[in-house]
Amino acid sequence: SSPPSSQFKATFQESYQVYKRYQMVIHKDPPDKPTINQVRLVPVSFEDPQFKSSFNQSATLFAKYQMSVHKDTPSDCGENEFTRFLCDSPLEAEHAPNGPECGYGSFHQQYWLDGKIIAVGVIDILPYCVSSVYLYYDPDFSFLSLGVYSALR
DSSP, X not given: OOSOOHHHHHHHHHXXXXXXXXXXXXXXXXXXXXXXXXXXXXXXXXXSHHHHHHHHHXXXXXXXXXXXXXXXXXXXXXXHHHHHHHTOOSOOOBOOTTSOTTOBEEEEEEEEETTEEEEEEEEEEETTEEEEEEEEEOGGGGGGOHHHHHHHO
């Protein structure tokens, strides 16, 4: 599988579906459990189903982080402040033919553990760079140095 052979590539989706079904039946994983690496790159768009379904969890985590790490008051880090600060982007999503599979635009790179978001890296993917806008994480997991991990990733 490394580097991926043509046979590996040709059977990957089918193999993944068998693995996913096994995990759901035997281990009772939810069907939308994050992939093996536990990281989701989600476009910042209220039209995107993954973004919409994780919005409340992301906003709650943002508030927990801001209050714990930056000592913000609850009114300083509500859903409106979260949306204004980390969801309203001037970038337009674009899928260029020679660009990355995810396209260009603003994204929330979500780090999941046991079905919960424990960190979010807000990034802009542009034709000649990736810009790290902000990172917030669950302070209960500060021992994992998620900011360093995210920067290296």
